[in-house]
Amino acid sequence: MKQLYKSIIIILFFINLKSYSQTQEAIIFFKNGDSIEGFAALKFNKIKFKISLDDKTDTWDYEHIKKITFFGFEIKRTFEYVTLNSLDKPKLVEVITEGEATLYKKLGSDYSLFDHISNPHDEVQSYGSYINGQYSQPRDVPEFYYVKKGKDKYPTCLNCGVINSWRRNTSKFFADCDYIVKKLKGDKWLFTDIEQIVEFYNDICYEQ
Numbered sequence: 001m002k003q004l005y006k007s008i009i010i011i012l013f014f015i016n017l018k019s020y021s022q023t024q025e026a027i028i029f030f031k032n033g034d035s036i037e038g039f040a041a042l043k044f045n046k047i048k049f050k051i052s053l054d055d056k057t058d059t060w061d062y063e064h065i066k067k068i069t070f071f072g073f074e075i076k077r078t079f080e081y082v083t084l085n086s087l088d089k090p091k092l093v094e095v096i097t098e099g100e101a102t103l104y105k106k107l108g109s110d111y112s113l114f115d116h117i118s119n120p121h122d123e124v125q126s127y128g129s130y131i132n133g134q135y136s137q138p139r140d141v142p143e144f145y146y147v148k149k150g151k152d153k154y155p156t157c158l159n160c161g162v163i164n165s166w167r168r169n170t171s172k173f174f175a176d177c178d179y180i181v182k183k184l185k186g187d188k189w190l191f192t193d194i195e196q197i198v199e200f201y202n203d204i205c206y207e208q
Helices: 002-020 166-173 178-185 191-205
Strands: 024-030 035-043 046-050 058-060 065-072 075-082 091-097 101-107 129-131 134-136 143-149
Touching: 024 046, 035 065, 046 065, 091 191, 101 191, 166 178, 166 191, 178 191
Parallel strands: none
Antiparallel strands: 024 035, 024 065, 035 046, 046 058, 065 075, 075 091, 091 101, 101 143, 129 134
16 A cells, blocks of 8 residues: 555656646746746746746746746746856756855756656656656756855856866855865865755855
8 A cells, every 4th residue: 555655656746747847837037026927838048938828828038037936746946047157148047045155056958857848758858757657767967056146247167167176166166164165175075065065155154
């Protein structure tokens, strides 16, 4: 009985993930301060949005939209248009944690968790696919983490480059927090702790 219950939960979970790749309840936030609730999906760097499921889909981008928040199934995820450098246009990146230092995540491909997949049997989804009762593992998509303080014009990528020097980049960015620098030099934190590091800075270092 427990195994059956577990199987049902897993099936519902993947059905919900599949719905995310099509349309999901969301709120879009405009640059002028307005917001609208409806249904949305991300297609590359654009937002496909409609107020109700029966409405015509409109396409929005960084010219008018600041960010979008998806919600449902006890999940809330926000994607924001952020200018990553002086050469590129604003990109949709996921907001991981906010504060004086805000951490963003960008997938190193044209797909993201909420990409609109027109073919329901397309396995190119960053969270994998649930097809014909079988779950296929997601393809290996690199994730790049950016952090930005309020005064910064552009965010800093912590793990970009051919050689992953995230410890050096993170130590340099948080040079005003001796505790973080010391922990990084002592290999006390792993890259998987990056969210914890940013939250520590916001809660402890910045407040001091």
